[in-house]
Amino acid sequence: MTSVPSAPGPAKVVLTRVVLNQADIDRALTRIAHEILEANKGSQDLVLLGIPRRGYPLAVRLAAKIAAADPTVDAAAIVGQLDVTMFRDDLSHQPTRPPYPTQLPRTGIDNKVVVLIDDVLYSGRTIRAALDALIDLGRPRIVRLAVLIDRGHRELPIRADHVGKNLPTSSAEKVRVRLEETDSVDGAPVNEVVIEATA
Amino acid sequence: MKHLLSTEDLSLANAVRILDTAEEMAAVGEREVKKLPALRGRTVVNLFFEDSTRTRISFEAAAKRLSADVINFAAKGSSVSKGESLKDTAQTLAAMGADAVVIRHWASGAPHRLAATDWIDAAVINAGDGTHEHPTQALLDAFTMRRHWSKLAGTPSAGADLKGMRVAIAGDVLHSRVARSNVWLLRTLGAEVTLVAPPTLLPIGVEKWPCAVSFDLDETLAQGVDAMMMLRVQGERMNASFFPTTREYSRRWGFDDNRLRALDTLGLKDTIIMHPGPMNRGLEISAAAADSPRSTVLAQVRNGVSIRMAALYLLLSGDTREPATTVTASAAASHAANPNLTYSHQESH
Numbered sequence: 001m002t003s004v005p006s007a008p009g010p011a012k013v014v015l016t017r018v019v020l021n022q023a024d025i026d027r028a029l030t031r032i033a034h035e036i037l038e039a040n041k042g043s044q045d046l047v048l049l050g051i052p053r054r055g056y057p058l059a060v061r062l063a064a065k066i067a068a069a070d071p072t073v074d075a076a077a078i079v080g081q082l083d084v085t086m087f088r089d090d091l092s093h094q095p096t097r098p099p100y101p102t103q104l105p106r107t108g109i110d111n112k113v114v115v116l117i118d119d120v121l122y123s124g125r126t127i128r129a130a131l132d133a134l135i136d137l138g139r140p141r142i143v144r145l146a147v148l149i150d151r152g153h154r155e156l157p158i159r160a161d162h163v164g165k166n167l168p169t170s171s172a173e174k175v176r177v178r179l180e181e182t183d184s185v186d187g188a189p190v191n192e193v194v195i196e197a198t199a
Numbered sequence: 200m201k202h203l204l205s206t207e208d209l210s211l212a213n214a215v216r217i218l219d220t221a222e223e224m225a226a227v228g229e230r231e232v233k234k235l236p237a238l239r240g241r242t243v244v245n246l247f248f249e250d251s252t253r254t255r256i257s258f259e260a261a262a263k264r265l266s267a268d269v270i271n272f273a274a275k276g277s278s279v280s281k282g283e284s285l286k287d288t289a290q291t292l293a294a295m296g297a298d299a300v301v302i303r304h305w306a307s308g309a310p311h312r313l314a315a316t317d318w319i320d321a322a323v324i325n326a327g328d329g330t331h332e333h334p335t336q337a338l339l340d341a342f343t344m345r346r347h348w349s350k351l352a353g354t355p356s357a358g359a360d361l362k363g364m365r366v367a368i369a370g371d372v373l374h375s376r377v378a379r380s381n382v383w384l385l386r387t388l389g390a391e392v393t394l395v396a397p398p399t400l401l402p403i404g405v406e407k408w409p410c411a412v413s414f415d416l417d418e419t420l421a422q423g424v425d426a427m428m429m430l431r432v433q434g435e436r437m438n439a440s441f442f443p444t445t446r447e448y449s450r451r452w453g454f455d456d457n458r459l460r461a462l463d464t465l466g467l468k469d470t471i472i473m474h475p476g477p478m479n480r481g482l483e484i485s486a487a488a489a490d491s492p493r494s495t496v497l498a499q500v501r502n503g504v505s506i507r508m509a510a511l512y513l514l515l516s517g518d519t520r521e522p523a524t525t526v527t528a529s530a531a532a533s534h535a536a537n538p539n540l541t542y543s544h545q546e547s548h
Contacts, residue, residue: 083223086235086265086512096517098216099223101357136232 013196020165020193025148025179028164029058032146033065035162040113043070045141047112049082051130052100054119056081057181058148062117080104082116082137087129104137114140115162119177121147124158149193151175165193173197202314202323203510205332206384211360214387218342219357220509221502227264228505238267241298241515246288247326248274248304253476253500254326254336258301261507267515270297285309286318293319299515300324307331307376322514330374330436336475337380339506341388343495344426346502347471362389367419369395369452370430370483373402373441377475378430382410395419397452399441416452420461428473429454429484445482455485462493471495 020028040046043066050059059079067075083100091097116130127145134143146162151169169175174196180189200213227233243262245255255271262269272292274280279288285304292300299322302310307329314323327333341361348364349356366385372378372394385392392410394401405412413419420427432448442448449455454472462470472484472493480486489496 086237091237091516094517096513098220099512101223102226132236136234137230 013198015197017195017197018192019167019195020149022191025164025191025193028148029061030065032162032164033062033069036062036115036144036146037066037069039144039161043073043078045112046073046078047105047107047109047114047140048079049104049109049114049116049130049134050079051116051118051126052081052083053182054177054179055117057179058119059117060181062115062146077105077107082130082133084126084129084133087132089125089129102133102137109134109138109140111139111141113142113144115144115146117146119147119179120149120151120175121145121158121160121163122151122153122175124154124156127158128156148177149175167193167195169195170197200514202310202325203334203514204310204314204323204325206334206337206380206387207332209334209384209387211387214338214341214384215358215360217338217506217509217513218345220513221338221342221505222357224264224508224512225502225505227508228501234264234266236266237512238262238265238515241267242270242296243267243299243301243511243515244270244272244292244295244297244321245326246272246292246300246302246304248279248302248309249327251303251327253503254303257500257503258324258326258335258507258511260504261511264504265508265511267298267511270295285312286316289313289316289318293321297321299511301326303327305329324510324514327376329376330379331376332380332383333376334380334384335503335507335510336377337384338510339499339503340377340381340428340473340475341384342502342506343473343499344385344390344471345388346498347469347495348425351469360388361385364390364425365393365423366390366426366428367393367395367413367416367424368428368430369416369419369454371400371432371436371441372396372405372430373400374433374436375430381428382408386410393419393424395452397442397448416454416458417461420458420467421465423465424467424470426471426473427454428475429478431475431477432479432483434479449482453481453483453485454488456487459485459488459491459493473499476500 037043048059048063050056063075063079067073081103083102085097085099144161147160148164149167150160150163151167153171176194176196178190178192180191183190227235245258247255259269301324302313303326309328310323310325325332325334344361345356345359348361349359368378368381382392386409393413394410395413395416398414472488474484474496478484478489480489
């Protein structure tokens with residue numbers, strides 16, 4: 001049996017660099033929350049839809065910040081989750097993905113200003129799927145996009161309206177967003193964005 | 200998962216995964232646009248060698264809601280009646296490019312044969328084979344029970360099993376593939392199953408099944424039951440005298456009005472009455488019981504579409520070049536932990 005020099009499987013992570021820590025994420029979200037309010041000229045008709053998994057906790061955080069800036073807003077009433085699994089264009093090229101629940105705010109999305117929220121904007125294909133999923137659920141007046149990280153390498157004509165941080169990356173690198181709602185490192189809660197360079 | 204052939208070798212993780220996925224599929228049924236593009240361009244063949252309405256329509260609705268193309272094949276009026284073999288039929292379908300075959304056959308084991316041979320390179324879903332198994336029926340029954348059970352407990356049904364639920368299955372167990380599939384699946388999900396039937400309608404070897412056996416329906420009810428499932432008396436398979444008269448059967452093993460009232464006097468206010476359909480009203484279930492608020496008959500039909508959507512999605516959506524797994528990170532682990540997943544197709548290459 002001969003040894004294979006680069007066996008397929010998870011590539012080895014050779015370098016990890018933290019690009020946003022907890023305070024950086026918090027500051028970016030505070031700014032995005034105010035940008036959303038500014039672009040919408042207030043909180044009227046706002047609906048924040050997070051894309052699972054990490055878009056949803058970000059949406060919840062943003063809703064809390066919007067509620068803090070505008071006391072008339074009930075944070076829980078404007079936030080929801082939009083699952084895009086069934087609308088992806090790579091379903092037959094990926095291992096089976098289990099769908100996540102889609103939960104809309106009680107007011108629905110018809111004639112609302114829907115802000116889609118995701119952690120990383122990369123090829124734009126997730127957002128393409130999200131737009132399709134959204135159309136099947138109703139007809140929003142305006143759809144905007146807010147992301148924590150925009151790392152470039154778009155494959156579709158899609159751009160974000162609100163960006164936490166523009167992060168020029170090589171496509172060989174991996175951007176990992178870790179949030180305490182979804183991730184932990186050795187059992188401890190973690191809030192950070194790291195770039196992993198792989199060999 | 201490559202095929203869905205039986206519930207006997209379905210692991211707890213996979214069973215819960217199908218039920219959880221069905222939970223999301225059920226939400227689609229309540230939307231304005233009841234369609235998902237997940238299986239666009241895939242072809243599902245309904246291969247029915249035995250009569251069926253609800254199962255075939257349910258599979259057809261499920262496939263269509265996922266945007267798959269559906270081809271219906273009924274043995275009656277096809278080349279099968281000219282003597283074509285299962286092998287030739289399968290190879291014909293393979294040549295037409297079927298991605299999944301939903302098969303109902305009067306011979307126990309026909310779906311296994313289709314899955315184990317290289318006649319056709321498609322996912323095989325057992326929609327009932329002889330007196331062997333009917334896995335999607337058992338899954339939709341479990342789904343109905345799980346919704347009821349977690350509603351009682353006030354917990355979300357996603358991820359839950361049926362630990363502690365007492366289920367009685369009464370009627371023609373001998374001929375019932377539904378009973379067999381349910382016994383295996385409910386055991387896996389942690390429910391306590393009691394089979395109630397006249398001794399003539401119990402199969403040989405039932406004492407080795409992971410369930411209790413009773414000959415007295417009233418006694419079983421008195422011990423407390425959370426879900427009462429009545430099985431259809433299969434007239435077409437009654438080729439011997441299994442019970443003296445239908446009237447005696449209905450009195451002793453049917454769920455009649457007296458037993459419906461007994462549920463209230465016994466204090467079993469949350470017990471549901473289930474039936475896989477089609478019902479013989481007045482024989483194994485009275486009209487009052489079938490139409491009572493306890494009856495889940497229509498909910499079962501509704502949930503059937505969700506379960507079949509989940510099964511089709513999980514079998515067809517993954518990377519067809521590799522064994523499908525839950526999450527990439529745990530791919531190796533889940534592969535090792537679920538040896539009962541059927542990978543026969545991939546491994547044969």
